[in-house]
Amino acid sequence: MAMRSNGGNGVLIALIIFIFLTVGSATAAILLYGQRNTSNERLAQEQQLRMELIRESEANRGDISQLKNEARDNRKSLVGFLVERSNDYRTFVTGDPASDISMTRQRFNLDENVSMADAYNALLQENRLLNGKVQAAEQRLMDAQASLDRMGSDFQALRSSSDDRVNSVMGDISKYAQAAEEYRANMSKTQDDYLRAIDDNNTRHKQEVNALEEEIASLTGDQSVLQSRVNELRKVVDSIRVRPRNPAELVDGRVVDVLGSSDQVFINLGRADRIRPGMTFRVYDDAGKIRVDQRTGKYSEGKASIQVIKVAENTATARVTNGSTARPVVRGDVIANAVFNPEHRFKFLVYGQFDVDGNGNPTHNEADYIRSRIIEWGGEVVEGDQLTGDLDFLVLGDVPEYVFTELISKNATEQEINAMVKKREAYERYEELFQQAINAQIPVLNWNRFRLLTGDEDS
Numbered sequence: 001m002a003m004r005s006n007g008g009n010g011v012l013i014a015l016i017i018f019i020f021l022t023v024g025s026a027t028a029a030i031l032l033y034g035q036r037n038t039s040n041e042r043l044a045q046e047q048q049l050r051m052e053l054i055r056e057s058e059a060n061r062g063d064i065s066q067l068k069n070e071a072r073d074n075r076k077s078l079v080g081f082l083v084e085r086s087n088d089y090r091t092f093v094t095g096d097p098a099s100d101i102s103m104t105r106q107r108f109n110l111d112e113n114v115s116m117a118d119a120y121n122a123l124l125q126e127n128r129l130l131n132g133k134v135q136a137a138e139q140r141l142m143d144a145q146a147s148l149d150r151m152g153s154d155f156q157a158l159r160s161s162s163d164d165r166v167n168s169v170m171g172d173i174s175k176y177a178q179a180a181e182e183y184r185a186n187m188s189k190t191q192d193d194y195l196r197a198i199d200d201n202n203t204r205h206k207q208e209v210n211a212l213e214e215e216i217a218s219l220t221g222d223q224s225v226l227q228s229r230v231n232e233l234r235k236v237v238d239s240i241r242v243r244p245r246n247p248a249e250l251v252d253g254r255v256v257d258v259l260g261s262s263d264q265v266f267i268n269l270g271r272a273d274r275i276r277p278g279m280t281f282r283v284y285d286d287a288g289k290i291r292v293d294q295r296t297g298k299y300s301e302g303k304a305s306i307q308v309i310k311v312a313e314n315t316a317t318a319r320v321t322n323g324s325t326a327r328p329v330v331r332g333d334v335i336a337n338a339v340f341n342p343e344h345r346f347k348f349l350v351y352g353q354f355d356v357d358g359n360g361n362p363t364h365n366e367a368d369y370i371r372s373r374i375i376e377w378g379g380e381v382v383e384g385d386q387l388t389g390d391l392d393f394l395v396l397g398d399v400p401e402y403v404f405t406e407l408i409s410k411n412a413t414e415q416e417i418n419a420m421v422k423k424r425e426a427y428e429r430y431e432e433l434f435q436q437a438i439n440a441q442i443p444v445l446n447w448n449r450f451r452l453l454t455g456d457e458d459s
Contacts, residue, residue, distance in 0.1 A: 054078075169208050251287045252340055255333040256315065263320050265306060265329055270314040273342035274378050279308045280455035281318070281335035290336055303327040305455035306335065321455075338393065338445065338453035339379040347390055348374050349382045351433055352397025352426075354447050362398040370395060370450065377454065385429065387436050394437040395445045400426040 058064055071081035087097040093116065094104050105112070110119055253269040269275045284290055284302045291300065304323035308316050320329055339346060350371050353362035371381045382388055403423040412420075437444050445453065 251334045282455040339377040346392040350395045354397040
């Protein structure tokens with residue numbers, strides 16, 4: 001019975017040990033399973049975080065690898081490195097690390113399609129243009145100062161010459177006085193005559209001295225006038241010259257015969273005089289009719305126009321246009337064209353916009369038409385917009401619109417402001433050319449007067 005009791009105890013102990021081992025294993029398994037779930041959750045979170053920071057397709061890109069290396073060299077995470085670099089760029093560009101692209105565009109007034117580099121390059125180009133304009137203005141100022149210095153030197157030379165003349169006259173007076181004293185001592189019987197001569201000489205020389213002093217005062221006063229007129233003289237100096245009578249009033253030829261039908265005439269100008277078919281002339285009774293009417297300020301229209309249709313060596317045939325049966329063209333009538341001259345090529349400056357077709361819209365193209373007619377008729381067109389010393393005619397277009405730049409709206413665009421300024425400049429240049437031509441006695445023609453003086457009835 002004792003043996004059986006010992007055997008039962010051993011089985012019981014073994015059973016208890018088995019139960020403990022089973023429970024321990026189960027407990028360990030439960031613990032390990034829980035740790036595994038926690039690890040899986042952490043791994044999923046880390047994978048999600050990594051997906052938010054960088055995708056697998058981006059991990060091997062060269063530029064991202066370079067950024068990771070730079071972050072590692074600076075002992076920073078990639079995100080921290082990128083955030084710091086982004087804040088540095090924002091601070092560098094705008095001064096505000098919290099600014100974004102929209103705020104940056106608004107601050108620098110940039111359009112959607114314009115980058116900061118484009119805007120910077122545009123500013124650089126504008127700065128170069130402004131610097132060029134400043135340098136050009138400084139050069140013009142230096143030229144004006146040099147011209148003023150030359151005028152001052154000329155004035156000093158004139159004043160020095162005047163001083164020399166005064167000194168010379170004073171020396172002459174001294175000599176005359178000495179001679180008078182010698183004459184009075186040696187020739188007492190002619191004392192009265194010498195005294196009268198001395199008085200006359202003194203009076204004359206005093207008048208000369210007074211005249212010279214007045215001339216010196218005038219020259220001194222002229223200095224300020226010369227200084228104020230330096231710019232004006234520079235503009236018109238080439239235009240000032242002594243002119244003969246108005247070239248537009250010169251007779252170019254005569255009607256030598258009229259055909260029976262009176263619609264064709266012969267003139268005494270031909271190929272030798274540079275006559276070509278198509279040229280037109282105005283017909284007058286005599287040279288005295290080619291004048292400006294003092295009451296109306298207009299030229300006489302004459303009795304008709306003629307157009308050359310056939311040219312011989314010394315004569316030409318022309319058809320009568322715009323004539324009148326009441327005043328027919330007859331032998332001996334004179335013909336004139338302001339552009340043409342058989343012995344001289346007149347020079348013309350054509351400036352402004354013209355309304356040749358009469359549609360109320362003056363253009364530069366219609367000014368080119370006038371230039372072509374001048375060349376076709378044997379004249380010469382001067383380039384640019386400056387009066388030259390040998391200019392014969394100034395042909396001006398319609399008067400430009402006068403714009404009050406002081407009334408420009410504050411809301412006007414740059415294009416609108418530039419357009420108004422150009423209109424103002426065109427008007428001022430028009431008036432300046434007109435006044436220079438009047439001062440230089442250069443005939444001024446508008447389109448109507450030009451057409452009338454050339455007999456151009458087809459335009």
